[in-house]
Amino acid sequence: MPDMASFELKLRGGLAERHIMEGFDGYNALAGAAYTLSLVANYVETGVIRYKGQFIGRHIVLAEPIAQGSILARFKVLLTGDAEQVFDIPDADSENLLYGLVRRVVQRNFGLPAEPINAETEALLEDRAGEVEELVLAVEPSLRRAHEAIGPSATSMEWTGGFSTMGTLDPATKEYIKASxxxxxxxxxxxxxxxxxxxxxxxxxxxxxxxxxxxxxxxxxxxxxxxxxxxxxxxxxxxxxxxxxxxxxxxxxxxxxxxxxxxxxxxxxxxxxxxxxxx
The missing domain is CATH 2.40.50 (OB fold (Dihydrolipoamide Acetyltransferase, E2P))
Known part of the structure; x- marks a missing residue:
């Protein structure tokens, strides 16, 4: 049985308070979030950073129907790989590593402190901090895209994974990630x-x-x-x-x-x- 990691995006403010969003920018933002998950999930499954062409991560992130409240977008990630074997981390759990890495790439791209939230992420950073930083840079375009909903559609987008906060997208993070x-x-x-x-x-x-x-x-x-x-x-x-x-x-x-x-x-x-x- 594959491990199942769960992620949720909650859009608040703006049109989202009426349980609607702009079609183009709203769905574009959710696609950006899904692609971010795909890139990180692919790395967890294979130990390889990919962002072009066909790769495993594109096919293991599944979207549920959008729900009200104000707007809820939920994703499931089906993990079949063995993080312990891929990264040589004793007793590593793929689901925990995915949560830790998604939080890491989100917080790093927002210029915020990104302390490891579990032992798997801490162990990976000890051995592969350079690779993880490559992953941070690889997801920057999709995280910029995820901010397209910040505006008329919503004033904030709260991103959670399992029981942990991955980050909050808002006008300040939108300005930060878009400006270089x-x-x-x-x-x-x-x-x-x-x-x-x-x-x-x-x-x-x-x-x-x-x-x-x-x-x-x-x-x-x-x-x-x-x-x-x-x-x-x-x-x-x-x-x-x-x-x-x-x-x-x-x-x-x-x-x-x-x-x-x-x-x-x-x-x-x-x-x-x-x-x-x-x-």
């Missing part, structure tokens, strides 16, 4: 490498100047030149040596000026006398 303002000022900073995905150059670093984890990316030629520096940095973090790397980068900012993402242009190894504190 390039800041062309070159910067340099010593950072801790929290995760790194060597195939693409995407990952996660801790910047002590803002006391936050920040996602990173780099061009292919940059990855070829300095990828080994980030691999070294990740090894230092995992072995708790306190050694860091010095990065050169530009930033993408949200509409309120908060850093959303660093674009890496260079890096070299360095050393810190006091270990930085990942969050």
């Amino acid at each position: 303002i390039p800041e062309r000022i070159p910067m340099t900073q010593d950072v801790t490498v929290r995760g790194f995905y060597g195939n693409t150059g995407r990952g996660l670093i801790y910047d002590p100047t803002i006391d936050r984890n920040i996602s990173i990316s780099m061009r292919k030629e940059t990855l070829a030149a300095i990828g080994r520096v980030f691999s070294y940095g990740l090894d230092q973090y995992l072995n708790r040596t306190g050694n860091t790397i010095r990065i050169e980068f530009t930033r993408l900012l949200s509409s309120d000026g908060r850093p959303k993402h660093y674009v890496i242009t260079g890096a070299r190894a360095t050393r810190m006398l006091t270990p930085s504190r990942p969050v």
Whole structure:
């Protein structure tokens, strides 16, 4: 028997209070939420990030009829894979991991703290934080699409999975996820490498100047030149040596000026006398 994970989106305010929504933007938003679930579910089932063509995640997310109250959209995800085997996490439960990862990608894309909500997610982040950050970036377009209902159709969309809150979509998160303002000022900073995905150059670093984890990316030629520096940095973090790397980068900012993402242009190894504190 497959595991069954349950998710619910509750639209409130606007037209939703009359149990209706705009047809185009409303259903477009629900499709964005469903595609987000498909991408994360595919990763839980296979350990592979896919977002184009045919993949398992597209076929295991099932939609129930829309219900009143104000508007309720419910999805079921049929999980047949073995997370313990796929990710080598002892006693891992696929359903728990799906809930934890959906919350993670939603909160990260909203610029909010995203502490693990279960042991499965915590264990995965210890070993594959770079891959998870790649997943965060992969779902950003579908999460932007999920905000299309925020406006005349609804003022908020509460997203739950099982008994946990995945996140709330509202005008503030819509503005945050849609805005990526390039800041062309070159910067340099010593950072801790929290995760790194060597195939693409995407990952996660801790910047002590803002006391936050920040996602990173780099061009292919940059990855070829300095990828080994980030691999070294990740090894230092995992072995708790306190050694860091010095990065050169530009930033993408949200509409309120908060850093959303660093674009890496260079890096070299360095050393810190006091270990930085990942969050």
